[in-house]
Amino acid sequence: MERKEFRDLASPDDARAAIGSLSLEGGIDRVSLEDARGRVIVTRLDAELDVPGFDRASLDGYALRARDTFGADEADPARLEVVGEVHAGEKPDVELEDGQAAEISTGAVMPSGADAMVPVERTDTDGSGDGGTDVLIRTSVAPGDNVMFAGTDVAAGERALGPGTRITPRDIGLLSALGIDEVPVRGKPRVGIVSTGDELVRPGEDLESERGEIYDVNSYTIAAGVEDAGGEAVLYPHAGDERDEMERVLREAAGECDLVLSSGSTSASAVDVIYRVIEEQGELLLHGVSVKPGKPMLVGRLESSAYVGLPGYPVSAMMVFRTFVAPAIREAAGLPEPTAATISGRMARQERYGEGRLRLMPVGVVGDATGDPLVYPVDKGSGATTSLAEADGVVEVDPETDYLEAGESVAVRLFSPDVRPPTLLGVGEDDPTLNRLLDGLENPRYLSVGSRPGVRRLREGVPDVAVVAGPLDRDIEATELGRWSREWGLIVQAGNPREIEALADVVDRDLRFVNRTTDSGLRSSLEAAVDDLAADRDANARDVRGTIDGFDLGLRAHESPARKVIAGEADVGLGLRETADRLDLGFVPVGEQSVRVLANPDRTGKDSVRELKTALESGPNGD
Template identity: 85%
Template sequence: MDRKEFRDLASPAEAREAIDSLSLTAGVERVPLEEARGRVLVARLDAELDVPGFDRASLDGYALRARDTFGADEADPARLEVVGEVHAGEEPDVELEEGQAAEISTGAVMPDGADAMVPVERTDTAADGGEVLVRTSVAPGDNVMFAGADVAAGERALGPGTRITPRDIGLLSALGVDEVPVRGRPRVGIVSTGDELVRPGEDVDSDRGEIYDVNSYTIAAGVEDAGGEAVLYPHAGDEQDEMERILREAAEECDLVLSSGSTSASAVDVIYRVIEEQGELLLHGVAVKPGKPMLVGRLADSAYVGLPGYPVSAMMVFRTFVAPAIREAAGLPEPKAATVTGEMAREERYSEGRMRLMPVGLVEDGEGDTLVYPVDKGSGATTSLAEADGVVEVPPETDYLEEGESVDVQLFSPDVRPPTLLGVGEDDPTLNRLLDRLANPRYLSVGSRPALRRLREGVPDVAVVAGPVDREVDAVELGRWEREWGLIARAGNPKEIEGLEDLIDRDLRFVNRTTDSGLRTSLGAAVADLAAERGVDRRDLVDAIDGFDLGLRAHESPARKVIAGDADAGLGLRETAERLDLDFVPVGTQPVRVVANPDRTDKAGVRDLERVLADADEVATE
């Protein structure tokens, strides 16, 4: 199969024009009142009755004729005969004449003959109970809500284009409306492509390269948030006939079809061929990063947009180009722009000639000013957006953003706030429990070496460092604890591993941590000591360990390789081995230190962390 090449990439403006040309619409529907919140009215609603539909008492007290109270005061109260009671929800069975009053409840119908009421607090009951003493004078209409005072029959209640709120639901309920004409929600079919995809909840076979389907659920949430109705379809494999069948089914049932994956220039990515042959392909490729392999077209009577397969790319393209079209079709206004201005925490280089949608995080410095730092693990990393607060649009002609340069951040939502604490560094179970005691911290597990580099650049508030380090930075230590490290083996230690010597002298499969990890550094130091004892070169021992250069990022990852049978031993912590019911061969201990940016030691989040670190030794043994 021939490979599709991206020759002339469309500009972002041209991509928006192509999507606008699809004329996405959703029609009109009538929905029950209980389902109307958040929907958009398509027609004016007028009141068909008065609200309230009767003259009613505004307070608990006595209904009476106002003129019977004229001149009454504390010293000379009016004395009225009590001739009955009126309760809410009951038809009055009394008619007042001169000198008479009726006890009445809030919301009750005013009896005939009454034109005002007096609150119970301004009255006294006569000794015989048959009369009431009114200690104030009232005017006609006092403390009475007359029929139609809230909404009068024939009056405009709500106009077209109103997005129905809980307050509007209350008004419509008062008018007796049980069904509302609203703008339809565009039905959006979502099809993820790729033979490797598995629905969450099902088992994945990592040996076959299977992964969980992230895009279907992430995009569906975005569709619902934009006012659409998401419809999930079975994921399509990479075979063209199957892909065509599922896409056509979605196109027949939905106003818009969104696919993810199979849009790039790879020879096996064939979805653009389906659109070309079965519909109309308007656009293939946009000058934006991430998101270049984007498709826009029509399939049957449905609009179609093909999103990239990588989760970050898919969501950035959806948010920038597709969500506005869904909101417009649903009659929803563009959300109020939520932007903040901050300064780049460090220099960021970029020179690809495409507009860049750069996910960024926010952190406040010691003065309370907002700093902005890139959060970019690559388009295939699902955590990039979860760890980001918003997006900076970098123009295509920009080569780099300087440290301290002012940038505008489009927040993912108006309620986004910087974390109370930004920490980076070693992956550690004790640290996780300490962070659980703080309010809204953010921690990026990058390893000890990158943590010190980022602290030196002035980005995070604190860095967490384990084991020996090559180069210290200017920082204030907030606390520390010890952790025991060694080799993790299968339960029962069937290979009878006793120490590092076994990895060197025997045919054992080993899984290491990445070079950024403090555990890897301590292991390297231990191997160097052993080499010195044997009088050999350290590299000779490293080369003798099968798997020494295979490094995994997280502290549990080597242990899970052991569980899966892919390794005989892995580098890890005693706590990890005990939690996973594995054997542990101790090699040494290492300190885990929490160090702070000297300029941020007075920051509230840093002080809170220092407070919980006082319990670090206790937490380490939990």
């Protein structure tokens, strides 16, 4: 038999390029929530409901109308009539009127008519009322105090998880909270494993050492490496050195798998003929690489499958596999390269503590202008699922530490060794156009905190970009990457049965209105429009705002008011035309609003920031 000689060995980069030219993708799978851990999402998942799905009490105490407590203090408490009780897991059977309160448990649904609650420790009971019990309220509260409103954790319509997200136990919790039981994920590359050589014996079988037999080590170690890299390993019966049998097994594997890995029979000796099978039955892209160990490596195609031939010696086979093949499988599976379980970074801003207890602080990590890790706290409270979904790890703060200084070095214990800090950290306004822009970026993280907090965090130097909408209170030192316009106005029921024609109707008529929070850019534009209306009428702006039922109580995300309209809990909601169209609701336009993407001036050179700028220049809607 003619002997194959190694002449010009390929460089390691050429070997990587050859493997990179092969298609290893396994398609798309739909998996149950039980099987979703570790899989990679292929499309954005938006929240289809609010979490929590109802307004709930944050503490034990009394639900009431905030205005009934105005002016109350320890010396002069407000006296309210207790008209019922509401416990967690129960539907309230009481509706509060002026001067009334209901005893309420932590996590219970807020009864109709209540817009705040007072913790029990700021109250006293008094049985001297007319045949019942009164409660003395020894503090004043504002609307919304001590209430976790529907959608505070995750709001309907909000971006939950984006494409490319590798699902962690934290994400499973988020998906569970959203009621999602099946997830579209990237299919695992199916990898067929074939060991060659007449000398090989499967573990568990009898071994005849006198014949030079050895146990098949490579099939199992490579299979474990495939699974660890995110692929699905399929073991085939080992092939001997006889060409026809070798070709049969390889063809069987090629017909059933995305990638075939063989070990052994790759060298240039007369009996190692596997390279001849690939040359004649497929396409041999590369034979021989200038690495040690691993010189006899093969790369090619067999039928519709990718093919890589590994050396026969177990150490050589695994070294080549880990160096060249495992990264390709990870890329096809959408998985990152493994990293250390603990990293060191600098605090992005000062964080105060001083409670005298060990603090396990959830943190996120983002690269600064030079790529060094910046660490920032992520904390929405103990009841918020997204505190962990938006974090990368934990910093343990010593009980004696009063605060962490900006720039102070900290150790971050990652949630798992393969955690990928985001390539881009953005904060600010919640916007559907922005969601589409983020879909085109690799592993972004966006915190929809609102325009005003977004600007504040950008001033602190934490995020890469802030997205702001509407008028700002003051200028900010930042680089504008791009902008787009969105039409905002009043979202009403389909067909507009209340015949609402303009903002003046909300002021002049008895309509239930749902606003956005003061952090929202939409709220800022609404306030400016109401102030203009007041000026046209030569009226006091504060008085005009006060005539709108619900003006002072806002919801966080851009779809939340629309969802209230759908549920029949409001006649009018503040929102976007795009939201109304998507939810088949009516819309009354009020104005156009500019949405700007502002970058931290020190981070405009980051690859992810440049990619976002390019996407904006191409058109925020993909134009």
